[in-house]
Amino acid sequence: MRLLLVMPAGGQTHSNVTPDRYKDLNIGLYPPLGLMYVAAYVQKYASHDVQILDMDAEGVGYAGLGAEIKKRQPDIVGIYMTSFTVYDSYRVAQETKKVDSQIAVVMGGPHVDIYTEETLDLPCVDYLVLGEGEITVTELLNALEKASNLSSVSSIAYKNGGQRIITPRRPLHHSLDGLPFPARRLVPYRRYYSLIGTGNVSTTMMATRGCPSGCNFCYVQYGRTFRARGAKNVVDELEECVGMGINEFFFFDENFTLNKKNVLAICDEIINRKLKICFDVRSRVNTVDENLLLRLKKAGCERIQFGVESGTQEILKAMNKNINLEEVRKAFKLAKEAGIATYADFMIGYPGESLEQIMKTIEFAVELDPEFVQYGITSLFPRTKIYYEALEKGALKEDPWKQAARNPVRDFLPPLASDNLSREELERMQRFAYRKFYIRPSYVFRRLMKVNSLSQLLRQAQAGFSIFTETRGV
Secondary structure (H helix, E strand, C coil): EEEEEEECCCCCCCCHHCCHHHCCCEEEEEHHHHHHHHHHHHHHCCEEEEEEEEEHHHCCCHHHHHHHHHHHHEEEEEEEEECCHHHHHHHHHHHHHHHHCCCCCEEEHHHHHCCCHHHCCCCCCCCCEECCHHHCCCCCCCCHHHCHHHHHHCCEHHHHHCCEEECCCCCCCCCCCCCCCHHHHHHHHHHHHEECCCCCCEEEEEEEEEECCCCCCCCCCCCCCEECCCHHHHHHHHHHHCCCCEEEEEECCCCCCCCHHHHHHHHHHHHHCCCCCEEEEECCCCHHHHHHHHHHHHHHHHEEEEECCCCCCHHHHHCCCCCCCCCCCCHHHHHHHHCCCEEEEECEEECCCCCCCCCCCHHHHHHCCEEEEEEEECCCCCCHHHHHHHHHHHCCCCCCHHHHHHHHCCCCCCCCCCCCCHHHHHHHHHHHHHHHHHHHHHHHHHHHHCCCCCHHHHHHHHHHHHHHHCCCCC
């Protein structure tokens, strides 16, 4: 069978829920890692023909999508869907059925896990893949090819005579080393880059899956069970990528540094093999120390991204972050001393948070002085503690995400978490926060001194211009 896996246009930028003024902010383009994992597994363990269409990377818009699908002649189209991309993902399904109603449409991704019945009831959707997709997609393809009974395939949903059928869940992958490396040659891998990167050919990776932290605002796609790949397996993949001309890596693990022993082993393996690479990791401030950061730097770590979230201890406690401000200061200090650039994520508008507390967060970001900051307005996302609390307290009269799942619309706005500040007030504070941090002469000068190429300069200039123009008057 011919399988076409599609990353919708805007799938990497949350286009259908991003405020218009930030949609043109060019923060980078990252490969569809989950789809590449699925493709690699199907290629290794079955005989089906697999293709990937990353619409943004290949410059395919919805006007040309039908022609692209017709050219590739798939039997099955698999579409990635998150709660951010419901509209775009469903539009791919609609365009597929316009080309040929006999093409089977399969949806997978975190949104499908949460709103299974609602997604299954959408016209143009035939099958759902629930949870980690590598084995499930392969088994579903085999069953469809042989016209076998689908009830024997775990972790899928489909309709039989109008009745919804949801099969039992399969366990999580606990031996990640057994998964083949992502099928990067199925995408235009030389086109991917990041605004915060060096401008070299880059890609994304994951050394772990799952996050045991219990932050009240977060839904973890790969579950709370932490699973790590072995150091040799991780570096084997890095080495394969280097052979393809890729030498910059963005680890998308929820917390790359959680298992220090494994991280040190990965660093040592990189150093011993003399790989000339640079990479970026995500971390928590209470899972790093001086030795770990120095080893990361020696192995090629250029940037570390910390989820700080707030500059007040009261809000951190309410979030169940289980960190304190001194740990934050120490982690940023140690990272800078090790020569690793820092990236800080913040949130404003948490339930009960005041304007005064938001101002303290903005001031704290300037105090930390990382290379980059990101300010998100706290939203109520499905299956998070603050979402359930809002429903229980009546702050949300109904489940808006469920309504969006039943009727995907382009301009759906996630419900905000704040119970005392309006969307307009929070957006104004967000604009002020960006301007306060980025429009500083010392910061601008420092960034210009670190630009490595003309393309990187142009991308950062575009981003800076967007921040400047969109934050005027605040």
